[in-house]
Amino acid sequence: xxxxxxxxxxxxxxxxxxxxxxxxxxxxxxxxxxxxxxxxxxxxxxxxxxxxxxxxxxxxxxxxxxxxxxxxxxxxxxxxxxxxxxxxxxxxxxxxxxxxxxxxxxxxxxxxxxxxxxxxxxxxxxxxxxxxxxxxxxxxxxxxxxxxxxxxxxxxxxxxxxxxxxxxxxxxxxxxxxxxxxxxxxxxxxxxxxxxxxxxxxxxxxxxxxxxxxxxxxxxxxxxxxxxxxxxxxxxxxxxxxxxxxxxxxxxxxxxxxxxxxxxxxxxxxxxxxxxxxxxxxxxxxxxxxxxxxxxxxxxxxxxxxxxxx
Numbered sequence: 001x002x003x004x005x006x007x008x009x010x011x012x013x014x015x016x017x018x019x020x021x022x023x024x025x026x027x028x029x030x031x032x033x034x035x036x037x038x039x040x041x042x043x044x045x046x047x048x049x050x051x052x053x054x055x056x057x058x059x060x061x062x063x064x065x066x067x068x069x070x071x072x073x074x075x076x077x078x079x080x081x082x083x084x085x086x087x088x089x090x091x092x093x094x095x096x097x098x099x100x101x102x103x104x105x106x107x108x109x110x111x112x113x114x115x116x117x118x119x120x121x122x123x124x125x126x127x128x129x130x131x132x133x134x135x136x137x138x139x140x141x142x143x144x145x146x147x148x149x150x151x152x153x154x155x156x157x158x159x160x161x162x163x164x165x166x167x168x169x170x171x172x173x174x175x176x177x178x179x180x181x182x183x184x185x186x187x188x189x190x191x192x193x194x195x196x197x198x199x200x201x202x203x204x205x206x207x208x209x210x211x212x213x214x215x216x217x218x219x220x221x222x223x224x225x226x227x228x229x230x231x232x233x234x235x236x237x238x239x240x241x242x243x244x245x246x247x248x249x250x251x252x253x254x255x256x257x258x259x260x261x262x263x264x265x266x267x268x269x270x271x272x273x274x275x276x277x278x279x280x281x282x283x284x285x286x287x288x289x290x291x292x293x294x295x296x297x298x299x300x301x302x303x304x305x306x307x308x309x310x
Contacts, residue, residue: 001226003030003258008078008177008237011036011070013053013062014246020066023247024073027254032237033076035109038094039063043085046132049244067103076106079122081114082130091117107151115148128152131179131239138165145172152177152236157184160220161305163231175236181253182241183218183277202281211285216297219277222260229302241278249274266291 007027011034015023024031037044037051039060045051053059070077079098081091091114098105107126110118112133118125131154135141144150156179159165166176188201205214224230225238238257242250253275256265265272270286 001232003238003254005030005032006238007031007254007257008033008035008239009250009254010034010240010243011063011066012242012246012250013050013056013059015062017062017065017069019247021069023251024069024075027251028073028075030254030258031075033078033106034070035078035080035239036063036067037080037083038097040090040093040097043090044081044083044094046083047244064101064103067101071103077103078107078109078128079105080130081108081110081118082132084111086111086114086117088117088120092121095121109154112144112148119149126151128154128177130154131156131182138168141169142172145174150174154179154239156182157188157218158186160218161224161230161301163305166231166234170234176234177237177239178220178230178235179239179241180220180257181274181276181278183215183279183282185214185218185279198279199281202279210293211282212289212293213297215273215277215282215285215289216294217301218279219273221262221276221298222257223262224298224302225257226260227302229305263291 007030009031037046039054042048042051054063067077079094081094105122105125107128108118108122109128109130111130118127127149129135129141129144129150129152135144135153135155136158141153144153152175153169154177155162155165159176160178169176185198185201185205187205188198202214220230225232240250240253242253252265252272256262256275262276265275270289271283273282273286273289
């Protein structure tokens with residue numbers, strides 16, 4: 001399938017300017033947008049590692065230079081407000097910070113609690129409802145569409161193969177942004193970036209299933225998109241989870257989806273399982289996971305997804 005202008009990826013500071021320019025030169029045609037948090041302290045960041053990188057000399061300068069390169073390449077900028085401790089003043093501060101640098105974002109991805117602040121300071125942008133809102137049903141999302149401005153929703157976990165819902169969103173003039181590689185448990189009751197809560201759900205699921213089955217269920221391989229297991233007709237963007245990773249990881253993940261290569265990457269390094277499912281609780285199992293078993297389970301899952309039944 002054609003991935004041109006389809007990837008929504010996180011801005012990483014684990015690079016330098018020349019390496020980043022080369023990356024844009026090579027992969028820019030496939031990138032729809034970069035998402036990022038402002039360099040204004042840990043309150044804006046879901047990952048402390050990313051927030052701390054801004055304390056390294058030269059990284060803030062690099063950040064602003066990268067945003068300019070992205071804009072010059074015709075790639076969209078997406079501002080994030082997806083942490084739990086923000087308020088309208090902090091949203092206003094982010095707006096002022098961007099304005100002082102002459103940076104114009106195209107979209108804002110946010111939690112429901114920040115809607116009024118986003119509407120006040122970013123009234124004319126594309127509104128993307130963050131995965132971290134933890135939506136669990138069509139009803140919850142329909143309530144948002146009925147009551148608020150909503151242009152797109154980041155969907156993962158139990159939604160990843162829900163083709164009927166993708167079609168439903170499109171019928172309501174909203175885009176699904178499909179989160180390709182988070183590999184969250186389908187039955188996790190929350191999404192508040194607390195690793196212990198995520199891991200408890202995963203450990204409970206291991207009582208009844210093998211780690212290969214859970215990985216097969218919760219991850220997305222390239223062929224699920226190319227073969228139509230996941231109907232991509234109505235999907236606006238494919239979101240890569242990569243904020244705490246370097247450009248090597250982003251290159252590998254994008255290349256795998258573009259070329260369809262999976263087994264080759266696994267044989268090279270089993271840590272590459274993270275390309276298609278990087279939830280933290282899977283990492284300690286990567287070295288023991290059997291790729292053939294994963295494919296067998298995925299075949300069963302595909303059969304059910306396409307209406308084959310049990």
